[in-house]
Amino acid sequence: MSQKNKISHGVDTTVIWLYAILVAVGILCIFMVEYRSDANWMSSFLGGKTSYSKQFIFAGICALIATFILLTDSKLFTAFANLFYVFGVLLMLATFVLGKNINGSKSWIPLFGGFNLQPVEICKIFTALALAKFLSRQETDFRKLKSQVVAGIICLLPAVISILQHETGMALVYFSFFLVMFREGLSPVVLIIGFSFVALIASTLLVDPDTLAIILSVAAVVFLYATRRQWRRKKSILLLTILIWGAAVGIQRFAVPFIFNNVLECYQSARVYSAFGKDYDCGLNKRSAKKSDKAPRKPDDYNVRQSKIAIGSGGFWGRGFLKGTQTRGKYVPAQTTDFIFASLGEAFGFAGCFAFLALFMFLLFRLIAIAERQRSTFSRVYAYSVVSILFFHIAFNICMTLGLFPSPGITLPLISYGGSSLVSFTILIFILLRLDADRQMVLR
Template sequence: MSQRKPEISKGIDWLLVWLYIILVSVGILSIFATTYKEGDSIIQSFLSLKTDYSRQLLYFGIGGVLAIFILLTDSKFFTATANLWYVFGIVLLLLVFPFHTEVKGTKSIIRFGGFQLQPAELCKVFVNLALAKYLSRVETDFSRLRSQIIAAAIAILPAMITIMQQETGLALVYFSFFLVMFREGLPAAVLIIGFSLAVLVVATLLVDPNTLAIVLTCIAAGAIYFLRRQIKRKRRILFLIMGIWFVCVGIQRFVVPYIFENVLQPYQVKRIYDTIGKDYVPTDANAALDIEANTTTKKKDDGDYNVKQSKIAIGSGGLLGKGLLKGTQTRYDFVPEQRTDFIFCTIGEGFGFIGSMVLLGIYFLLLMRIVSIAERQRSVFSRCYAYGVASVLFFHIAINLCMTIGLAPVIGIPLPFISYGGTSLLTFTMLLFILVRLDADRQMVLR
């Protein structure tokens, strides 16, 4: 068996690399536009490492070194160590509980001196590797229920631990891996059921409980009426309809209220209610204090302040934008968390509709390129991993953009490669460049 030393440039998909560089550069420019103070020397402020944009540039440099290291690594290393990385990620998540530092209401961060690590962010890479490893095993028959449950558990376990750390937004990202399972043969019924449950939850919040129960009963009665002939031949259809009705009413009556009262934090519940346009009244003093402690707005009595200011900033950009360093909403700190969760506002205000559409076009090209790379893989492991990268990026992009324009609750999802944050940038860098390495070696593997 011949030994082969990996070459850093051979087989590299340079379009993917350039898209990465462009997006990170846009991110640094956006952070600069948001936090730069008039009168400061631009060069000195970039070299000082005291500003957010200078630190993001440092993270970019660290990410570049990390990317080179990954490109010099044999792709078989990731296949061989996938399960070990998953165990390491779970251990990191568990270490958060005794060693966490609470930052803005979340208890998912570990601090090492001046450096902060968020294992829930980093663990996305490890889950993607482990899931791809499991789905690519010769003995894995994904048409069997047992295999589907194991694959789901690989993604759900870190999600549940992350929820216990009061980081619901990042926990939801792990459910994007179900798209990978769907590509590998997960029945479409599972996704339909998941979407139906989401609609039921929203309906539970919007519609009076008794009215919704009557509507569900009418739907069940209608189904029984239209399927009466089939029911005469197969009695189990009637039991199936009644079972679905019973589950839906149970979720609407008991499960959703329990989750909103005992699982979600009061400030998270308020954000969800703000998104659907309903008022949320805290049930006790502790809930009111939790909402106030986790509100980052200047008007703490207005829970929808973030989204309102975000819409104003994006809308004020018009067609062509106000220009770099000329956005009043973002320059004067009207938009909270504008370096991180709401950084898209800076682009919308500074570069307008045209600039926003260019950014979305770059993201679209990136996602389509990843899907194209996934479909040309000879290895099941590489294909699953590539779809995992596409799924995570799509989830982040879609939720973040919907969040900034009020179509989704504010759940703290960063915009990939653009939002400020070292752990976030390094995580997305690892996700992407492991894919680049796997794709470069695609002609060397059969599974």
């Protein structure tokens, strides 16, 4: 076989090793959570009835998928990017008909053998490909508003569908594509507006509505006084300031309460409120009232408390392998999925968490280096999409586990249990490796 046809030719083996190590760490963490001293773990493993045995099977499937991708012609991904995207969106829409309700979210399609597929996970890949395809077109001028709007629609359409499926956590992930667009020339003003909107929502939850309205009004008056010479010459500054003030007051007085009470479910609103140390009155939630749900008090405060206790009990060096009391005692909810970082922190302590995060940071920096060496716009945009998605997942999941962010149900890449998640990240990473291996072929 010639060197050109070898599967390893041009492939970044460093990323493959980091990928394999992280997948192995994930299986190890799942094993620590589910291990029972009174049961034969080997027979349970061979029987395929445990989460760690299923994750091992998923890892084997992912190895086959990765091999197939590395053997595939990279031109396939550019040629069929738009078709993949349409297929992904249609698959997400199919959940409204074929979907299975799991944990209040109808975003799963049941498969054979008790397995389920979550299309929103797979659609991340197709969105990254479609965005790369659009931005790499010769006729696309990303400095124009029209191109920016089209790119925004490509990214946000799956997010809107995900929200309708009550999968708000995954919907947030699609906002990571705005970091990619910023890299490609999107005005920083868009990001500033986005962060300002988030800050306004946070202020609405932390500050009394009347007090916040007064603060916003005073800030507007001070700004107008400071710029009185400018807006006297240019009335558009005065008009824009009034519009921004009116929008901000309207959002904090009407839009935010409407979203929390009429759009989100009670438990979703409670998650956000608990992250800011506030209690949410589920009696105000119209969606829960229609279902006659009896909402529990601060449901996710318990999750985060137990997670922080588990991580804190690990100390510097950790309690040791299979010696965690919180995770082994099942005190931490969703400890094989959303809160799996807690099991690692309890077992291996600060030192283990630091080493673990160092692996992730090494992977991200390596992927950024790969992105910067691409000779085509398509490959570069796709590479930064991979980096943005991974970074968003890692940052959100760990901050959620530590109680710094609300817990929207975002998995830890390559670590959390779940076939859809592991397969999607595998495909995401190995498509990039395939594109990188062919980077000498300048495609634009």
